[in-house]
Amino acid sequence: MEFHEYPDREMMMLRVAQRIASELGESLRANGRATLSVPGGTTPGPVFDTLSGVELDWSQVSVVLNDERWVPEDSPRSNTRLLRERLLRDKAAQAKLIPLFANTPEPEAALERVIEGLVPHLPVSVLLLGMGEDMHTASLFPGADNLEAALGADAPPLMAMRADSAGEPRITLTAPVLRAAVRVHVLITGAAKRDSLERAAKLSPREAPIACVLDQAQVHWAE
Ligand SMILES: O=C(O)[C@H](O)[C@@H](O)[C@H](O)[C@H](O)COP(=O)(O)O
Numbered sequence: 001m002e003f004h005e006y007p008d009r010e011m012m013m014l015r016v017a018q019r020i021a022s023e024l025g026e027s028l029r030a031n032g033r034a035t036l037s038v039p040g041g042t043t044p045g046p047v048f049d050t051l052s053g054v055e056l057d058w059s060q061v062s063v064v065l066n067d068e069r070w071v072p073e074d075s076p077r078s079n080t081r082l083l084r085e086r087l088l089r090d091k092a093a094q095a096k097l098i099p100l101f102a103n104t105p106e107p108e109a110a111l112e113r114v115i116e117g118l119v120p121h122l123p124v125s126v127l128l129l130g131m132g133e134d135m136h137t138a139s140l141f142p143g144a145d146n147l148e149a150a151l152g153a154d155a156p157p158l159m160a161m162r163a164d165s166a167g168e169p170r171i172t173l174t175a176p177v178l179r180a181a182v183r184v185h186v187l188i189t190g191a192a193k194r195d196s197l198e199r200a201a202k203l204s205p206r207e208a209p210i211a212c213v214l215d216q217a218q219v220h221w222a223e
Contacts, residue, residue, distance in 0.1 A: 001214045005221050009189055012222040016187055017050035020126050023183050027125035028057055035062045035121045039130035040079025043187055048086035058094040062121040066129060067139035067172035068100035070107050100171050107160040107171045115158050122157065127181035131210045133192050134165060135200045139172035140209035141165055150174040151205050151212060175212045184217040194221055
């Protein structure tokens with residue numbers, strides 16, 4: 001893993017957005033298309049604000065969340081809502097959103113359909129991940145019901161996931177998809193997450209799910 005420490009959050013968010021834009025540009029030049037996968041949660045908003053204004057051929061960029069909480073889009077907990085409000089606007093409004101949510105009571109009922117929509121857009125060209133203090137990433141939570149299967153090399157690209165700490169049921173990219181991404185970035189803030197990350201580097205993905213990508217990740221941290 002490569003660890004990048006920044007003097008402050010603002011600088012970090014700007015630099016990470018610039019980095020993602022330039023890597024998407026490389027993919028577009030090489031392949032004519034690119035797939036960007038991003039986290040929800042509270043951290044990445046400022047990266048989205050910058051990225052959405054970047055000049056790129058966004059019409060050839062597919063955007064998919066790392067994971068989604070099984071809540072309708074008008075819920076403040078919806079990651080899709082965050083994406084629409086902060087990333088898929090301005091220049092990036094032309095990007096194609098690959099939906100992870102469908103209006104079914106449980107994620108299992110929509111899983112097959114959502115996987116079909118995602119597969120043509122894999123592999124992910126640029127993967128941005130967040131991490132919780134419990135060392136989860138995407139919705140790969142320690143102790144989650146499907147964690148073991150989602151870490152397996154033969155896992156389907158997406159799985160439903162439930163964990164006590166997750167709140168509602170989730171749907172998440174699985175480890176093979178995360179590991180197949182061409183570029184992997186992890187964006188974290190604050191001393192507690194830095195400690196968690198250092199611990200995760202010495203643990204197995206079953207104990208610390210973020211560990212499944214750390215060998216190939218660029219980690220970006222600011223206080
Ligand atoms: O839906 C989600 O919750 C995310 O995709 C999740 O994996 C997130 O990145 C971490 O929980 C960190 O969240 P914060 O940035 O809010 O700390």
